[in-house]
Amino acid sequence: MPLIKNGRVVADRYVHVLDDAPPPDGIPVIIPAARFLADAAEILHHDASVGVAWPNDRRVAELAPYLDRLALVALVFPTFKDGRAYSQARLLRERYGFRGELRATGQILRDQFMFLVRAGFDVLDVAKPGDVDAFPSALKRYTVFYQAAGEGRTSAARLRLARSSVPITRGPEFATSSELGASLAGRVSR
Amino acid sequence: MYIYDEFDRTLVAERVAEFRDQVGRRISGELTEDEFKPLRLMNGVYLQLHAYMLRIAIPYGTLSSRQLRMLAHVGRRYDRNYGHFTTRQNIQFNWIKLEDLPDAMADLASAGLHGMQTSGNCVRNITTDQWSGVAPDEIEDARIWAELLRQHTTLHPEFSFLPRKFKIAVTAAAQDRAAVKVHDIGLRLHRNGAGETGFEVLVGGGLGRTPFIAKSIRPFLPKRDVLSYVEAILRVYNQFARRDNLYKSRIKILVHDLGAEAFAREVEAEWQHIKDGPLALDPAVVAEIAARFRYPEYARLDDDPPELTQLRKADRRFDAWLCNAVTNHKVPGYAIVTLSLKPEGGAPGDATSDQMDAIADLADRYSFGEIRVGHDQNLAFPHVAQRDLPELWRALDAVGVATPNVGLVSDIIACPGLDYCSLANARAIPVAQELTRRFRDLDLARDLGRLHINISGCINACGHHHVGHIGILGVEKNGEEFYQITLAGRADERAELGTLLGPAVPYAKVADVVEEVVAAYVELRERPNETFIETVKRIGVEPFKERVYATH
Numbered sequence: 001m002p003l004i005k006n007g008r009v010v011a012d013r014y015v016h017v018l019d020d021a022p023p024p025d026g027i028p029v030i031i032p033a034a035r036f037l038a039d040a041a042e043i044l045h046h047d048a049s050v051g052v053a054w055p056n057d058r059r060v061a062e063l064a065p066y067l068d069r070l071a072l073v074a075l076v077f078p079t080f081k082d083g084r085a086y087s088q089a090r091l092l093r094e095r096y097g098f099r100g101e102l103r104a105t106g107q108i109l110r111d112q113f114m115f116l117v118r119a120g121f122d123v124l125d126v127a128k129p130g131d132v133d134a135f136p137s138a139l140k141r142y143t144v145f146y147q148a149a150g151e152g153r154t155s156a157a158r159l160r161l162a163r164s165s166v167p168i169t170r171g172p173e174f175a176t177s178s179e180l181g182a183s184l185a186g187r188v189s190r
Numbered sequence: 191m192y193i194y195d196e197f198d199r200t201l202v203a204e205r206v207a208e209f210r211d212q213v214g215r216r217i218s219g220e221l222t223e224d225e226f227k228p229l230r231l232m233n234g235v236y237l238q239l240h241a242y243m244l245r246i247a248i249p250y251g252t253l254s255s256r257q258l259r260m261l262a263h264v265g266r267r268y269d270r271n272y273g274h275f276t277t278r279q280n281i282q283f284n285w286i287k288l289e290d291l292p293d294a295m296a297d298l299a300s301a302g303l304h305g306m307q308t309s310g311n312c313v314r315n316i317t318t319d320q321w322s323g324v325a326p327d328e329i330e331d332a333r334i335w336a337e338l339l340r341q342h343t344t345l346h347p348e349f350s351f352l353p354r355k356f357k358i359a360v361t362a363a364a365q366d367r368a369a370v371k372v373h374d375i376g377l378r379l380h381r382n383g384a385g386e387t388g389f390e391v392l393v394g395g396g397l398g399r400t401p402f403i404a405k406s407i408r409p410f411l412p413k414r415d416v417l418s419y420v421e422a423i424l425r426v427y428n429q430f431a432r433r434d435n436l437y438k439s440r441i442k443i444l445v446h447d448l449g450a451e452a453f454a455r456e457v458e459a460e461w462q463h464i465k466d467g468p469l470a471l472d473p474a475v476v477a478e479i480a481a482r483f484r485y486p487e488y489a490r491l492d493d494d495p496p497e498l499t500q501l502r503k504a505d506r507r508f509d510a511w512l513c514n515a516v517t518n519h520k521v522p523g524y525a526i527v528t529l530s531l532k533p534e535g536g537a538p539g540d541a542t543s544d545q546m547d548a549i550a551d552l553a554d555r556y557s558f559g560e561i562r563v564g565h566d567q568n569l570a571f572p573h574v575a576q577r578d579l580p581e582l583w584r585a586l587d588a589v590g591v592a593t594p595n596v597g598l599v600s601d602i603i604a605c606p607g608l609d610y611c612s613l614a615n616a617r618a619i620p621v622a623q624e625l626t627r628r629f630r631d632l633d634l635a636r637d638l639g640r641l642h643i644n645i646s647g648c649i650n651a652c653g654h655h656h657v658g659h660i661g662i663l664g665v666e667k668n669g670e671e672f673y674q675i676t677l678a679g680r681a682d683e684r685a686e687l688g689t690l691l692g693p694a695v696p697y698a699k700v701a702d703v704v705e706e707v708v709a710a711y712v713e714l715r716e717r718p719n720e721t722f723i724e725t726v727k728r729i730g731v732e733p734f735k736e737r738v739y740a741t742h
Contacts, residue, residue, distance in 0.1 A: 059429075081228060081311065083351025087428045090348050095463060111212065111229055118347030130220075141208050144201040146341040148468050149348070156197040156341065157475045 003103075004124045007135050014051055014072065023050075030074055033058060036066075044069050051101070056084040060091050067098045075121075077106035086119045093120035094150040113138040118149045192252065192337055193482045194302045201344070202299045205306060209233050210292035217289065232312065232350070234280075234305025235291060239612050244283045244291065245308040246298060247315040250322060250336040250360075251279035251563040255550040258561050260301035262546035268294045273546070275531060275539040277603055277654055278357070279317050279563045280308050284610050306344055311352045313343035313424070317359045319367040320564035323485065324572045326520045329387055332362035332379060334480045335416060338471070341479075342417050349424045353431040353439035356424070357396075364683070369565060371395045371404045371685035372657055374441045375423060382410045389416055393423060393453065394445030397651035401687050402442040405450035407457065413476070415461075418469035422461035426453070486558035486573050491523020495577040508583055510632055511594040516579065525576050527557075529569040529591040530601065534626045537619045538604045539567030541591075548589045556582045567603055568596060598635040599643060599708065600626045603654060607647025607664065608671075614647035616664025616671035616697070621645050624701045629708075638708065641722045644679075657681035659722050660704060661688040671697040677707070677734060678726035689731045692739050703738050710737045 002009045014028045023029040028049035036043055036052045043050060044066065051072025054063060063073065073092060075085035085104070092098040104121040110131040116124060117139060126132055148155040194202075209229075216226040227237075234245035246261065253261075261281055265273045268290045269283040276282055286294060298304060307315045316339050318332040319325060339358060343349065349356075361368040362379035370376025376392035389411040395404025411419055423441075431444040445453045502509040517526040529549065531539050541549070549569065553561045556578050557571035564570060569591070574582060586592040595601045602625060605611065607618030622645055629635055644658025648665075655661035661676035672694035679688030695703050708722075714733055715725045726734070 081351055082433055083311075083349070084429055084433075086348040086351065087425050109225070112351075115345075115347050115350055142201065142204050142345070144197045144204070146201070146344050147346060156201075157472075157478070159197065160195070160478050161472075161474055 001108075002126050002129055002132050004126055004132060004135050005122065007139070009132055010123075014049070016053070023048075028071065030072065033063075037062065040066055051103075053105075054088065056082065056088065060088045060096070063092075064096045067092070067096055067100075070098075070100055072101040072103060073098065074103040074105050074125075077104065077108060077112075080107045080109050080112050086115065089116075089119040089121055090150055110134040110138050114141060118145070118153070120150045192249070192333070193484060195482070198302065202302065202304050202306075205233070205304060206292065206295045206299045209295055213288060213292050228310060231310035232306070233291075233295070234308035236309060237612070238284065238610050239608075240610070241285045242288055242291065243610070244286045244294065244305060245276070246281050246283075246303055246305055247308045248279050248281060248303075248563050249315060249340050250318040250333040251320045251565075252322075252333065253561040253563060254301075255553045255559040255561065257301045257303055258546050258550040258553070260298060260303060262543040262550070264294050264297060265543040265546065267297070271544070272540055272542045274537070274606065275541065275563055275567050275569070277565045277567060277605070277652060278315060279320070279565060280315055281563070282606075284606070307340070309355075310350075311354050311356075312350045313339075313346065313352075313356045313358060316340050316343070317357070317368055317373075317565060319361050319363055320562045320566075320570055321367060321517070321526055321572065322362065323483070324519050324521075324524075324526055325363050325367075326518050327365055328363040328520075329379060329381060330362050331480075331483060332360045332368070334476065334483060335362075335377065335379065335389075335413075336360050337479050337483075338417065338476065339420060342420075342469075349428060352424070352428055353433045354436070354441075356427070356441065358420070366681075366683040366685075367564070369654070369657070369681035369685070371683075372397055372401075372654070372681055373404065375420060376404050377416065380410075386412070388412050389419075391419060391423075393457075394442040394450070395685075396440055396442040397654055397656045398440070399437060399649040399651075400440075400443065400446075401651070401656045402446060403685050403687065404442075405445060407450060407454035414471045414473075415465055417471060418465045418467065419457070419461055421464060421469055422457045425460055426456045430456070486560075488521045488524060488573070489575065491575055491577065493522050493576065495523070498576055498579055501580045507594065508580065510636065511583055511592055512579065513636070514594055514596045514598060515592070519573070521573075523576055525574050525579065527571040527574045527579070527582065527586075528564070528596045529571065529586060530593040530596050531568050531591060532595055532601050532626065533590055533593050534600070534630050535623050536626065538602050538622050541569075545589055545591065549591065552582065552585050552589070556585075566601065568601070594632055595635055597640050597642075598629075598632075599638050599641040600629045600635055602626065602643045602645060603658070604645040605647050605652035607645070607653075611647060611652075613650055614664065615649075615666035616647050616673065618645040618647035618653055618662075618664060621662060621664075621673070621697075621700050625704060628701050628705055637718070638712070639719065639721050641708070642680075643704070654681060655679075656687045657685060658688060660707060662700060662704070665694055667694065673697065673700045675700075675703060675707070675738075677731050678723045680723060689726075691731055692735045706738045706741055707734050710734050 030051040049071035053074045103123040105125040215221045236243045273281045316336045322333045323331040358375045359368040359370045359373040360377045372395045378390040391408040392404035515528045562570040602622040604618040604622040608614040642659045644655045645662040646653035646655040657679040663674045674694045675691040676688030
């Protein structure tokens, strides 16, 4: 399936290592969660980027100790109606400060692009090739957002206060938002 | 009234454009019905027995006369000249065509109306007391909090694909008119010992096939924390509720399975991480929302003007109407007037486009252009000068919405049932219609006092039968419609589920059985003003059961 990153189709540099075989030398790998947790120290010595495929019924807190050494976390939507990974994505970005590639996999359809990006995903593994072209328009569909999320847009409530020049008594909505915004705007995964 | 600004207007317009594109893709075949389904559901479009059905949100039940005229227009232009007000302060149009939907949505958007949060597995239209802002027993206007929550949960990036639909209700009055104890989250605004206002948080209430009264998980939540606390509840729910079984995926099952204390601990742990983050409410944000609720410039008037007292003596019909349709207002000289959408033989909650137009005109003349929609499927005028009541009564009577039965036995709540709904097992509307004929004698109805009948055409309980004083549930047995009767349920601050009377009875017997139950109550009550539920509470269902099943 095509991978969209920043609105462009990119090649998948990663290889999925499913069985007990050793990760191939020099090639970025995605490891299933159970195997990764069983052997994290060893796997993190791999000589290329390491990513983890994390199921949607396991707490992402378990992954927290390793996040600074992971280049990628792939979360899964078994169907687009199963929204558990939205919570996982926000927790990874906003609570655990994960800055690497956050990849949405599974039934990823154009009508969910906006929700996914707002929840913190920066790479989408799109289910229908025809949906790729819809990415730019899907992200431009809305210009007003009622709530703040980690991806850096300003909520309508803040904009209203700014407009009516009522003094804003709290700080910016999310400390990490500009950094995440920058990461969305064109970082290459390592 | 809540006044939309450019942000609200832009969002609704963008929503229409998105939906137009989605309908276009469905019509061209690019989207399968399966893929289209959740998209249309996020805009309030269902596929019913005969046609698509469009459900429009009426946040916290507040409508302007202009919006009501727009609903009349949609009924006339795209439907069959009527709409159906629901138990969740929404309105539904039952006969709309797929290809007309984008235009209907665009027309609605021009008046600030939309179908967001009326279906799908998201946070649904947030409901409140239909008398918010004018009820004498409220401590503040609950709609401000409903609006803050509405905005926060609309197109939420994390909570638009929840395990199941999610309903939140807010009350700020001593008497709970929002049924908060049968919602996924109930928020009860109250004053603590120190005189501060905050929310009691209840979770896991709900009806359907597994009814539960909500459990209180926090006695007092400061107002600044309401968004973060709701976010914490939703996050726990989104991650841990069951998704393998449609019937076990509501939050009530999660709360029941974990236990309220363990659930509360999960929420509390999650909340500690986010309570002081961006969701902590800035007083300026609350003030900005509150400032966009506009209240009328009331005149200085006295209560009980002479013209009222005179007509009450002169006209029994007026007196009867005044006694049950007119309620005290927080401002002297004013009243809240309920418009009964329960005429004899009518379908509960239905209003024709002509009626909606006429009601909008009357609202302009007598209620500062504002109308309310209640979960009892009636409308209300929230700001009527008492001296105008005689004139207004005649005008409402001419429109057919002054049946003096508000809160009485023929003020029946019913879902659309098998006449419209693809989920239903049995008819609900014809049962309601027949009961309104049986109880057409308004002297009898007044003598019976408060008696709420709720009818659902299936176990999903859209007619809230579990919490009806008399609850009627349609079931299907060997291809025939049968009805289970429950007694003494209630949805208010002392919410309770009704008790089953006995075996289900066939369609043809339902009205007889209800009449029998009511007759038994009249005989068994201790004193004339012992209400129906008080009598059942005192003596149990057994005496009713004996009597009903001895005769039938």
